Structure formats: structure tokens, C-alpha cells
Amino acid sequence: MHVVSVNLGRPHFADYTDAPNGTGIDKRPAAGPVQVAAPGPKGTAGSALAGDAVCDWRHHGGNDQAVYTFAREDLDAWEADLGRPLRNGVFGENLTTSGLDVNGARIGEHWRIGPGLLLEVCGARIPCRTFAGWLGEKGWLKRFTRRAAPGAYLRVLEPGEIRAGDPVTIAHRPDHEVSVSFLFRALTLEPELLPRILAAGDALDPEARETAVKRSSQGAGRT
Numbered sequence: 672m673h674v675v676s677v678n679l680g681r682p683h684f685a686d687y688t689d690a691p692n693g694t695g696i697d698k699r700p701a702a703g704p705v706q707v708a709a710p711g712p713k714g715t716a717g718s719a720l721a722g723d724a725v726c727d728w729r730h731h732g733g734n735d736q737a738v739y740t741f742a743r744e745d746l747d748a749w750e751a752d753l754g755r756p757l758r759n760g761v762f763g764e765n766l767t768t769s770g771l772d773v774n775g776a777r778i779g780e781h782w783r784i785g786p787g788l789l790l791e792v793c794g795a796r797i798p799c800r801t802f803a804g805w806l807g808e809k810g811w812l813k814r815f816t817r818r819a820a821p822g823a824y825l826r827v828l829e830p831g832e833i834r835a836g837d838p839v840t841i842a843h844r845p846d847h848e849v850s851v852s853f854l855f856r857a858l859t860l861e862p863e864l865l866p867r868i869l870a871a872g873d874a875l876d877p878e879a880r881e882t883a884v885k886r887s888s889q890g891a892g893r894t
Contacts, residue, residue: 672769672770672771673769673838674768674834674835674837675759676700676759676835677705677766678698678764678765679699679705679765680694680696680725680763696805697760697761697763697805698760698761698765700760700767700835701834703834705721705832705833705834706720706721706831706832707738707788707830707831708830709734709737709826709827718765719765719827734827735794736824736876737825737826738765738790738824739764740767740773740822740825741766742767742768742772742774743759743767743768746767763805774819774822774823774850774851774852774855776823776851777792777845777847777848777849777871778845778849778850779793779843779845779872779873779874780792781841782839782840782842783842784831784837784840785833785834785838787830788830789827789829791825791826791828791874792825792851793826793874794823794851794876795821795854796821796823796855797858797859798811798815798816800812816859816860845872847872848870849871854868854879857879865887866886866887
């Protein structure tokens with residue numbers, strides 16, 4: 672299990688986003704090592720990676736979306752389906768990995784990358800209009816959602832330096848059922864799963880937790 676590439680984005684403007692500062696979804700592999708540290712609360716900060724642009728702080732960035740990871744194996748599968756090459760970083764991911772089950776990772780799982788960096792899996796990427804506009808594929812949001820392989824958001828537990836080729840070690844794996852894919856399904860096409868994502872505990876993205884708590888409260892009110 673290792674990092675294939677570390678990808679950084681620069682702001683650009685496009686008609687498929689209404690963010691005043693454009694979008695940083697077009698991420699490209701970095702040539703050298705990149706510093707990674709917790710950026711700060713959502714709405715006040717962007718990416719954890721030095722030199723990476725997150726332009727729309729309303730919906731992206733902050734401690735609970737500090738690092739976005741996508742598996743090279745999943746990019747390869749989309750390449751076959753779409754019939755076009757997909758370079759590392761094209762889905763807007765900060766880290767493209769190999770040999771790591773990103774979507775099977777459990778919420779609260781810890782990844783040690785390289786000698787110092789420690790990340791915690793905390794959320795799933797929900798596809799948005801900007802992603803659809805950037806890919807330019809008809810029906811993209813529905814296609815991406817049906818696959819339920821969204822890639823993982825991670826928060827930074829211990830800062831460090833990261834570069835292509837760094838090994839990834841699973842330092843902690845919690846004992847519950849809430850994987851990245853399970854969480855994504857609960858938040859999209861299978862809302863009946865929402866009460867079960869609370870088993871992930873404090874590691875769960877706060878926005879997902881709030882959604883699950885509301886669903887659980889509504890269910891209790893109907894009994």
C-alpha cells in the first residue's frame with residue numbers, strides 16, 4: 672500500500688461553479704514533498720496540503736475534509752467505463768493510492784503515511800455540480816453515486832511531510848461496520864442506513880452525524 676501521487680490544485684474559473692474564487696478541482700501531481708497539517712475549522716480554512724487550493728470554503732475544506740484520497744484502482748475502473756484516460760488527481764483527489772481499500776476503510780481508521788503523517792478517515796466525498804461540470808460526462812452525478820465508491824475524506828491527527836512513493840500503514844482499524852462506502856450509501860441512496868452510521872462514534876464527520884441524529888429522531892417520533 673503506497674501513495675502513487677500527491678496532487679495539488681490551483682484556482683481557475685469556470686461556468687460550472689458559482690464560487691467567487693473559482694475552483695481548485697484540477698489537481699496535478701506535485702514534483703516534491705508536500706507539508707500536511709490540520710487547516711482549521713470548515714468555513715475558515717481550505718486544504719491540509721501546502722500549496723493546494725480549495726476555493727469554495729462553504730462546502731469544502733477544513734479539518735474534516737482536510738485530505739481527499741482516491742484509489743488508482745478505482746480510477747482505472749472508471750477509465751474502462753468512460754473510455755478515456757484519467758490521470759492522477761483528475762477527480763480532485765489530494766492523494767492517489769495503490770493497494771489500499773479506500774472505500775472499504777472504516778470511519779475512524781488511522782493511516783500512517785511515511786515517517787510522520789497520521790490521518791484519520793472521517794467522511795465520504797459527495798459529488799457536486801462542480802465535479803460534474805469538470806468531468807463533462809452525461810449523467811455523471813447519478814453514475815458516480817450508484818457506484819458507491821466515492822473516495823475518502825481524512826483529517827490530520829499528526830502533521831508531517833508526504834511524497835509520491837510513501838508507504839501507507841493502517842495503524843488503527845475500529846470494530847464497526849461503517850466503511851466509507853457504507854457512509855456514502857447512507858447519505859445518498861439508502862437513508863434508512865443513517866441511524867447505523869452513529870456506530871462510528873466521534874470520528875464521524877459532524878455534518879453526517881447531524882444528519883443521522885435527525886433521521887434517528889424522526890424514526891423515534893413515528894413509533
